[in-house]
Amino acid sequence: MNQELARVDNLGDIRLFVEAAALGSLTAAGRKLDLSPAAASARLVRLEAALGTQLFERTTRSLRLTDEGRTYLVHCQHALQTLDDAHAALHAGREIVSGKLRVSATSDFGRHLLREWLDTFNAQHPDVSIALVLSDSLSHLLQDDIDLAIRFGVPADSTMIAKRMAPNRRALCASPAYIEAHGTPKTVDELEQHRFVLLTSAAGVANEWRFTRDGGSATFSASANRARETNDGAVARQWTLEGRGIAMKSIWDIGDDLRAGRLQLLLPEWRSPDAPVNALFQRRQFMAPRVRALLDFLGERFADKAREFEPYLHDQL
Numbered sequence: 001m002n003q004e005l006a007r008v009d010n011l012g013d014i015r016l017f018v019e020a021a022a023l024g025s026l027t028a029a030g031r032k033l034d035l036s037p038a039a040a041s042a043r044l045v046r047l048e049a050a051l052g053t054q055l056f057e058r059t060t061r062s063l064r065l066t067d068e069g070r071t072y073l074v075h076c077q078h079a080l081q082t083l084d085d086a087h088a089a090l091h092a093g094r095e096i097v098s099g100k101l102r103v104s105a106t107s108d109f110g111r112h113l114l115r116e117w118l119d120t121f122n123a124q125h126p127d128v129s130i131a132l133v134l135s136d137s138l139s140h141l142l143q144d145d146i147d148l149a150i151r152f153g154v155p156a157d158s159t160m161i162a163k164r165m166a167p168n169r170r171a172l173c174a175s176p177a178y179i180e181a182h183g184t185p186k187t188v189d190e191l192e193q194h195r196f197v198l199l200t201s202a203a204g205v206a207n208e209w210r211f212t213r214d215g216g217s218a219t220f221s222a223s224a225n226r227a228r229e230t231n232d233g234a235v236a237r238q239w240t241l242e243g244r245g246i247a248m249k250s251i252w253d254i255g256d257d258l259r260a261g262r263l264q265l266l267l268p269e270w271r272s273p274d275a276p277v278n279a280l281f282q283r284r285q286f287m288a289p290r291v292r293a294l295l296d297f298l299g300e301r302f303a304d305k306a307r308e309f310e311p312y313l314h315d316q317l
Contacts, residue, residue: 010047013044013047013050014076014079015033015080016030016035016040016043016047017047018077020040025063026040026041026056027040051072053072054068056069081099082288085289096127097125097127097128097290098289099127099128099288099290100128101129101130101290101291102131102147103133103147103148104134104135104146104149104150105134106151107135107232107233107234108234108237109233110132111234112253115132117301120297121294121297124297125293133146136201136231147291148279149281150279150280150298151277152278153275153276154278160280160281161280162278162279164276164278165279165298165299165302166252166302166303166306167277167306168250168276168277168313169250169251169271169274169314170248170250170251170272170275171248171266171272172191172265172266173246173248173258173264173266174246175243175262176261176264177243178243178244178245178246185246187267188218188270194226195226195228195245195246196246197230197247198222198224198228198229199231199247200231201231205224207223209222209272210272211270211271211272212271213270228244233249233253236249240254240263241257251312252277252305255305255308255309258312259309279295279298
């Protein structure tokens, strides 16, 4: 171990830093770790000196992380959680499922299905505390402090492990009210006459759609002038339910709406590229028991729900 690393090789100082950031108080963090205010302050000064950077902006009434402190905090949280997980695994095997579980998902799927699934998982594992982050963009798992992300499609980032959880079809849909008011398109070309609900992201508006049918193919670009746009998939689904336009949605977002008749598939004979559901996680030598337990749990939930969505996921329409 080189000299620089040796100077910060004190887990007690690092734990104090993480607790102070969580509690917003160095005194409270010291009290939790059985340290006097003077000892806690001395430890933090020692850690900042070893790192050569200021971790907190301190006043007599407040304690606020610096930009460097926020960056350091994410990595310290991961390191301490990994050590705690390893300790639990060594002393009690993989039966103990506990600790913070940070899950990321797309907004519509997260609100519509995953939230309820996590409630059930938490009831089975009450020692797990869950943080759910909803975003329609692909999170950088380490940067955003995420243990597990659920996404549609195969990620381009090869540093992550992608475990396929279920098939997924993307298809055009609209509400019965919209269809009654505007009619049903019979061909891809007839989509030109319709209004749309489009999802946006940092990459732009998702309005370019490709279709295949009996060996043939077709493309369509939805006009932004005849559309509502949002960066939130749950809002897009709600607008579609309200009859605001036609949307391209994953079956996992709208399967229950299709079964209940709240939405209908359009041009079902034209197939869009599939985007399987994947669980994404960082490549680590040791997988925390809580992450493994959630993967197994979600595998069962996806399998059960896929049977309900079978007619929509495949060509049995």
